[in-house]
Each structure stands twice: as C-alpha cells, then as structure tokens.
Amino acid sequence: MAFLDGTVANVALPHIGADFHADLAGLQWVVNGYTLTLASLILVGGSLGDRLGRRRVYAWGVGGFAVASVLTALAPTIQLLVLARLLQGVAGALLTPGSLAMLQASFHRDDRMRAIGAWTGTLGIATAGGPVVGGWLVGIDWRIAFWINVPIAAVVLWLLRTAPESRDADAHRGVDLPALVLAPLALAGLSWALTAWPDTGASPPTVAALVIGVCAATAFVIVERHVQFPMVPPSLWRNRDFSIINLVTLMVYGALAGSMFVLAVYLQLSAGWSPLAAGAATVPMSVMMFFLASRFGGVATRYGARGPMLAGGSTLVVAFGSLALAPDHPSYVTQILPGVVLMGLGLSMLVAPLTGTVLAAAPDHLSGLASGINNAVSRTAGLLVIAALPLVVGLSGSDYRVGPVVGHAYRSAMWWCAGLILVGVLLMAVGLQRRASPNRRPDPK
Template identity: 35%
Template sequence: MSKAWWTYLVTGVAVFMVAMDNLVVTNALPVIRLDLGTGLEGLEWTVNAYTLTFAVFLLTGAALGDRFGRRRLLAAGLAVFTAASAAAALSTDIGVLVAARTVQGLGGAVVMPLTLTLLASVVPPAKRGLAFGLWGAMSGLGVALGPVIGGAITEYASWEWIFWINVPVGLMLLPLVALVRDSRGGAGRLDLIGTALVTAGLFGIVYGLVQGNGHGWTSGPVLAGLAVGGVLLVAFIAWQARASAPMMPLAMFASRGFTLSNVIGLLMSFGMFGTVFLLAQFMQGVQHYSPLEAGVRTLPWTAMPALAAPVAGILTDRIGAARIVAVGLTLQAAGIGWLAAITSPTLPYSHMIVPFVLAGLGMGLFFAPITRLVLGFVPAHLEGVASGTSNAIRQLGTVLGIAVLGAIFSAQGGYASGQQFVDGVAPAATVGAVVLAAGAVVALAIPRPRTEVAPVAAEDRRVPVSAAV
C-alpha cells in the first residue's frame, strides 16, 4: 500500500475513534449519575470537560502540527488520548472522571484537525469533495455507533468499558502512523498568550453557564465566571490582532465566506448536540429503555450521517457546498422541532422515527460540505490553521449548547418525574431547533469558495501571508 492509502486508513480510523467518544458516553450518563452519585452538573462536566479542552486545544494542535510535523503530532495526540481513556475507565468518583475526560479532550484536539489536514495533503483540491465525504462518513459512523456501543457495553459489562475500548484501537494505530505521508503548514510559532487567554475565557463562561441554575444566576461565582470569561475572550481577540504569530489569524475572517461558515458550524453544534445531550437521557429516564435499547432506537438518527455523508461529498462537487449545508440545517431544524412538539412521557417510539431520520439526514448533509467551505476560503498554507479554527468553533458550539440548553432544562423541568423532564426538554429542544433554522438562513448568504468557481472575489480568495508569520 502507498503512503496515500495508509493516510486514508489511519486518518479514517483515528477520526472514527475521536468522533465516537463525543457520544459514546451519552447512554451511560444515567448509570454514571447513579453509580458516582452526581447530578446534572456532574453530567454536564463529564461531557463538557472533553468538549471544552477539545475546542480550546484544536488550534494549538493544528499549530504544533504545522510547525513540528503533522505525523509526529498525530502520534502524540493518539498516545495522550489512549492513556486518558484508560484513566477515565479507572475513575472511582466524578472528579477523577472529569479530570480524565479533560486530558482525553486534549488528545482528541490534536488528533482531529491533523486527520483532516493530512488527508487534504494527499488529495487534489478538485477531488476533495469525495475524500471529505468519506472522512465525514467515518466521523458519522463514530457518531452513529457511539450511543449503541456505549449502551451495549454499559448494559452488558459496565460503563467503565466504554473508555477501555479505546485502548486497543489506539495501541493498534500508533505504529501505523509511521506509514502516513507527513506534511507541514504555515502556522508559525505557538501562541502561548493566545492559548492561555482563550482557555481561561472559555472556562469562565462555561463554568458560569453550568453553575447558574444550581447556585443562582446572580451569585458571585456565576457572575464572576461569566464576566471574567467574557473579558478574557475580548482580550484574546485583541491579542490576536497584534500578535506576530496568532493562533487564530483574524485576517482569515476578512473573508465573508470563511466567517459565515464558522458561524454556521457554531450554530449547528449548539442546536444539535445540546439537544442530543438531553434526548439521550429522555430515552432512558422517561421511556425506561435500557442503555442498549436506547442506543439502538436512536440509530435512525445517529446512523444517517454515515449513509448521507459520502453522497453529500459527491453533491458538493456538483452543485455547491452552501446549498447542501442549507438543506442539511433545514432538515435538522425540522427533525428537532418535530420532536420538541410531540415529546411527552408516553410518546410511542414509532412517532419518533421520522423526525430522527430527518435530523440524522441533515447531519449527514452538513459535515463534508462545511469542511469544503472552510478550506475553500483560505490559501493552502493556512489550511491547518483554518481546520483547527473551524473545529474549535464547532466544539465551542457543543459546549455552549449543552450548557445553555441544560440551563433551560433545569429552569423549566428536572429529574423528579417523567412529566417534569418533558417540561424541561421540550423548550430546550425548541430553542435548539430555532438556532438550527437560523443557521440555514445564514448558509444562503455564503458565496462560492475558490475551489468551486474561478475567479472569485479577492476578499474571499486569499488571506494575507503576513497573517501567518
């Protein structure tokens, strides 16, 4: 096999493993809540500890890969991810589990953007639609099988084994990384000040959102977290404007297409994954399905991305990415809105299948085209930075979606009864659907990227080289 084929194989399996861990924990959350004696706040941090560090360090991982070699950093990220998975499996209380998930997110943050940029380095731009579609299919397959695998393992073994399964996969991939074609980019020096500012800022905001309902929105710690976090994020943007080697070159956002593509990525993750966090618990806590039964019954939703992503990649090459993204977000909004309207403690499963399919099909039509859009509005030497930025913003959307929709759920409902859970999940899912619909409207304003039409407007085609040095 050539290095190009090894690159396809290793990046595909790696992105599958990292994507699976985004949702593998969802059907184990009710069991973890009882086993470790935690509540909604602990469950939110079990998810957010992973997604927060994932979001923050995606940019750092991409920058390190550009400077020191993407293959080397991919191996390092896989090693950290594998070791942290073992630590999560050995957790005996919620604090240890959250700490392990934090480190696991760090490893995943290095792996995810490098799988995309390594793949892009072996695929000609004209053929990237299909390649990114296959990459999206592997990511979608991880999302699809995550709840099922997590549910089956939780039911027939224990929740700890949802993390143990990463260990043999990671150990298998590590020696194969040496067969991948290496590449570098133009990210320049590591922006330590920017990394510190954005990390602290995001932590403050998420801390305030997660703690708000439990401690009161006017309590000192909550207000301090939100205020300090907001100030630090403003400081981060100001620093990026003047830093000699910014982790997120602001010049990229001079492109209307790049900016809108990232706004859409944030809105999609906010609306979709914030809703997934709650509906996964609805299947078990209200409808009393076992973890495996809940995972299997969500397959019409979670399996559709794996089926639709390759088709989306092909259609992107033919009719344009922005149109496919708009259709995908519309389908997601329709599916989530439908579920919000019909949810009740006695809702028959048969009534959930069609909205599940709509939401899943919409997800499958989203991932490959949005990746094509993001990389299509920057020059080749900034693809690593653009990939890291896009993935970071989407993960930030996931963090904020879980925190905000979780806050709406807590304010309107709770875990005391099935009806109280529905009272909370219905308005939260409605907000998620509205956010997804807003994303569909924004998608209509995206111009065609340089890889779809030539020539394009100068402001959408290039970013000043000075932004990366």
C-alpha cells in the same frame, strides 16, 4: 475515538450519576470537561501539526487519548472522572484537526470534497457505534465503555506507519502565549457560570466566573489583532465564506450537541428505555450519513455548496421540530424514528459541504489551522449549549432523575435547538455567495 467517546459519555451519564450520587452539574462537567480542553487547545493542535508534522502530532494525540481513557475508566470519584476527561480533551485537541489536515494535504483539490465526504461518513460509524456499543457496555458497567479506546488506538497507530507526512514549511516558530491562556480562561469562565447558574443563581462566584469569561474572550480578540504570531490570524476572517461558515458551524454543532445530550437522558429517564435501546435509537441517522455524506459532497463539488447546505439546514429544523413533539412515553417508530431519519438526511447534505467550504476558504499552507479553527468553533458550540440548555429549560440539581420534568425539559430543548439551526439557515441564505465553492482558491503565496 474523539466522536465515539462523546456519544458513549452521553449514554453513560445516568449510570455515572447513580454510581457517584452526582447532581446535574457534575454530569454536565463529565461532558463539558472533555469539551472545554478540546475546544481550548484544538487550535494549538492544528498549529503544532502545521509546524512539527501533521502525522506526528496526530499520533501523539491518539496515544495520549488511549492513556487518558484508561484513567477515565479507573476514576474512583466524580472529581477525578472530570479530571481524566479534561486530559482526554487535551489529547483530542492534538488528533482532531490532524485528520482533516492530512486529507487536505494528500488529495488533489478536485477530489478533496469526496474525501471529506467519506471522512464525514466514517464519523457516522462512530456516531452509530458509540450509542449501541456504549449502551451495551454501559448496561454491564459504564467503565468498560471507555476501555474500547485502547484497542482502537493501537490499530490506528499501526495503520499510521504508512501515512504521508506533511507540514507547513514556512510556519512561524513563535508561540502565542497570551492566546494559550486567554482561550481556556474564557471558555472555562463562561461554561462554569452557565453550568452553576441554575443551582446558585447570581451568586458572587458565579457572577465572577461570568465576568472573567467575558473579559478573557474580549482580551483574546484584542490580543489576536496585535501579536506578531497570532494563534487565530485575523486575515482568515476577512474571507466572507470563512466567517459565515464558522458562524453556521457554531449554530449547527451547538444544536447537535445539545439535542444528543438531552435525547440520551430523556429516552432513559422519561421514556424508561435501557441504555442500549436509547443508544440504538440514533443508529439510522448515522447509517444515512455513512452512505450519503460522500454523495452530497460530490453534488457540492459539481453545483456549489450553498444549495446542499441550505437544504440540509432546513431539513434539520424539521427534524428537531418533529422530535420536540414526542410525549413522555414515545413510540419509537412513529415519534422518534422520523426525526432521527430527517436528522441523518439533513446532516448528510450539510456537513461535508460545510467542512469543505471552510477549508477551501483558507490557503493550503494554513489547512491545519483552518481545520483547527472550525473544530474549535464546533466544540465550543457544544460546550456552551450543553452548559446553557438546562438553564434555559429550567432543569437543575437532581431534576434529571424525575421523568416528567425531564420530558418537559427535553421538548423545550429540542425547540431551542431547532431555533439555532434556523438562525444558521438564515446566515447561509443571506451571507454565503451564490456559488460558494468547496474547491480551494489559489494559494496567495
């Protein structure tokens, strides 16, 4: 549900903007409002799962997500729509880390990489289904696209009855209240400043938001080093693979979120495609992930994760470079499809080994927290890149309604995304151990 909803929202943006007469900043917050609360609270969701039971917290998240989706579908104004998306993010923060943590606790370490690969592949179904189903529904009414979460939630809760429960028996009962305040404050300040800057420039409110965000982020790091029960234990970051992989996650998911955001707008407003056609354009990428992600997970288990991740990252650089060459009115077969196929191949090679390695770098009893940290990094990356991209490519206000302006901004954005991936590849090449393993190291307990 969490991934499906993100893709549906991207396809629906032009119609939401037309219905509410919203500017670009308002549309950014339809995406970023959801990502803000998700990224801010996902560590709390992982920690609660470790303490109270991963299946239980996951079920809370699924039910809450369905309720918030109904509120999203019924929102009468852009402001209330953003508020409902904020609530969706809260629920998503409970369910997202739980899914991986339950896999981690349920499978033997020799089988985990293939299980995570299968998990990654099923995300391909959501990524494929979101644009197609969402595009079709958005063509009727964008509100209908959010109702789809209700039957999905009902099915998931029914299936969850037989899932095994797991928790960390030694989890501390303390709550890191300063982190609960500082993390959302840092992300809100930074994303608000980046989103407002194209329209307002260095106005006092925008500069104040930026200063608050930077100060809160700095205070978060300092606090986590000194509190008794830190939400993000500093000891995890002493593992080189854990630190490098999370930095790579920041680059990869930032580029992926930014590219999907601008691609959906570009194909509709510059190329003139329908929402359904724009959504269907990325289906080959998702189909490839569904069939190949688990296989590359097996390759990483046998030969180490470093090779597949380097190959996958390099392929993504080429994919974004290819998409950046598309004109205002592209041919799908020759100018969009090759880049989409390369994206699917690159993500298939990269995502499962990346996820498996970051979980393997943490002890078993912190699997929920490690999953939450990695998910928080990926969502934070999307939040900041979507907020920053319009600023760096010169898109603001109602520019998103002008086809040639959108086309130019799209091409610039794709080159920026390729650059982010290239930084991630260099980090992997220099920082990862030669035989970075997706199998878990012995638990120090």
